[in-house]
Amino acid sequence: MRSIGISTLRRLGNIINEAIDEMEGVYATAEMPLPSLDAPFNPADPAEALLQTTIVEGATLNIMAAASQLSATVASPVVSALHASQAYHISACLRAASEVNVVEVLREAGPAGLHANEIAALSKTDPLLLARILRLLAIHNIFREVKPNVFANNRISSVLDKGKPSKALFENRDNRLTGTSGLAALVECFADHNMKGVAMLADTMLHPKEGELGFNRAYCTTESLWDWLHRPENVYQLQRFDIGFNWSDLPAGSVLVDVGGGIGHISLAIAQKNPGLRVIVQDLEDTIKDSKIYWNENLPSHVESRMVDFQVHDFYTAQPVLNAAVFMLRHIIHDWSDELVVKILRHLRDAAQPTTKLVVIDKILVSAARVPDPGEEAIPGSIRPSAQAPLLPNWGVGKAEVYYHDVSMHCILGGVERTLEQFVEVLAKGGWKLSRCLGDESHCGNSS
Structure with missing residues (x-):
């Protein structure tokens, strides 16, 4: 036997055993059992809260990554390839x-x-x-x-x-x-539009047509997903389809523009905790109608005091708000190609004041390869923990969701989940500088 192979197996096994010890220690201290796979999920169970603790979350990632890598190491590669297909x-x-x-x-x-x-x-x-x-x-x-x-x-x-x-x-x-x-609704959408569009990935690569995505080929349409969803016959699909920043530091009366904000549920949550913040929700006409209803039902005081406004706005046109403290783009940038993102960012930059901040809430894609520590040159908050060897440094399947999204974004919308370097580049082209990263998915770019 090759000793290096056994060594790798043992190391993966040890990672799993150590993670199990950590989890059992947390639950033993709390005198609670780990939630059972056989029982329905109960969010009110105190044992569920323990799964969100730092120690247990870290142990969970290690178990998921090591178990997957261990299985891939020992299983027949033919069987693994067939299962994946x-x-x-x-x-x-x-x-x-x-x-x-x-x-x-x-x-x-x-x-x-x-x-x-x-x-x-x-x-x-x-x-x-x-x-x-x-x-x-x-x-x-x-x-x-x-x-x-x-x-x-x-x-x-x-x-x-x-x-x-x-x-x-x-x-x-x-x-x-x-x-x-x-x-x-999200699961059904992923397993419907996304799966059908991604099924056409190889076809659109081998036989590309200008402007055609996997979604277009799957649904035999030249429309974008957004236009297709707004067809009268697709109302059900539209319905189905359909933070790390210190907001309290903003002075009372500061303006937050929720660009492409949907019904504004995130900006509403921010306003609930920061009632002195003025909010402007911007989106397309049908969505803005729903946004008004949502705010009236969930934060009527902000509506009555006129601390929230609703604007029909296409973010490919000039930004009408010129006094914003913050422009927020939540899960917007990953929908679009670099070329289109730059257009969106440029309109915001043109309307920005010297003190205006841009908050981008999106996922950061991390390489599966180990990279050198950037040291003092690193953007504050950008250095992420790395899994111990022999695990993949990004925890592999333990954090696979964003990599699924990345391919889906390409096939369905022509978009992309970006690496840190890609964020820096596209923000710079749009006139913004990435100054710091917050949490697992937030980016705050200061105007440059």
């Missing part, structure tokens, strides 16, 4: 289960579960096919097969619960996602 089955089956409200039906059935025949009867779908779908998910630890063809929720499946009676979901499909946490 068929991972789309998980996405498709997860969406199917959510669309026919399996989670809610099983929640009402309780821990004993329900036979596939009874689950399928409510949605008038094929019970044999539904059992096969749920079984595939169960072998990936989503749902539980408690007896042959009898399924129950578990920790993972239960987070997709829309929180409504199953009867109401079946009777009013158009509004089944309204008033929910949004997680089921």
Whole structure:
């Protein structure tokens, strides 16, 4: 045997064992058991809060990364490649289960579960096919097969619960996602538009057409996703689709412009904690109508005192607000190519005062390779922890979500999840300087 191979296996195993010791220590001190995979997720369980502690979060990342790398090291590479090529089955089956409200039906059935025949009867779908779908998910630890063809929720499946009676979901499909946490809607969207668009990735690379994305080819349209979603026949899809900055340092009366802010739920949360802040929510006309309703329902005092304004605005046109303390772009930049982002940033720069700050809330993509420490030249807050060897320095699959998003952004919108260097470059082209990074996903660029 090659000693280096055994050494790597042992090191990965040791990382897992050490992480388990850390987690068990935290739970033993608290005299609580770790939440069970077999039981539905309960956000009110005090044991859940322990999973958010720094020690347990770090241990969790190490376990996820080491377990994945250990499996990849010992498994047949042929089997691994074949499994990877068929991972789309998980996405498709997860969406199917959510669309026919399996989670809610099983929640009402309780821990004993329900036979596939009874689950399928409510949605008038094929019970044999539904059992096969749920079984595939169960072998990936989503749902539980408690007896042959009898399924129950578990920790993972239960987070997709829309929180409504199953009867109401079946009777009013158009509004089944309204008033929910949004997680089921997000999962369905990822497993629908994103999966179909990403399926065309190789096609658009090998046979490119000017301006055509994977989304365009999948849906046989020349429209952008945003224009397509606003078609009258796509109302349901639009509905489904649809911080680290010290705001208290801003003087009372300072203006926050929530650019492309949707209904303004983030700026509303900021205003709730900083009532002296004036807010301007900017978006397209249909969205602004919804934004007014949302603010009237959730922060009427800000509306009544005229501390919030709503503007129909296209961020590819000149920015009308010239006295802003802060322009905020939350999950906007990753939707667009560098060329289009520069246009957005330039309009904001032209309207900025010398003291205006730009807050960009987005993910930072980190290389899977180890890079030298930049030392004193590093942008404050930009240095991220690195996983210990032999783990991938970015924790690999432990933080895979942003890498999934990156490919989806390309195929669906022509956008990109950017590395720190890419943020610096695109901000500079737009007239801004990245001065510091805050938290896991926030960027604050000062005007230059």
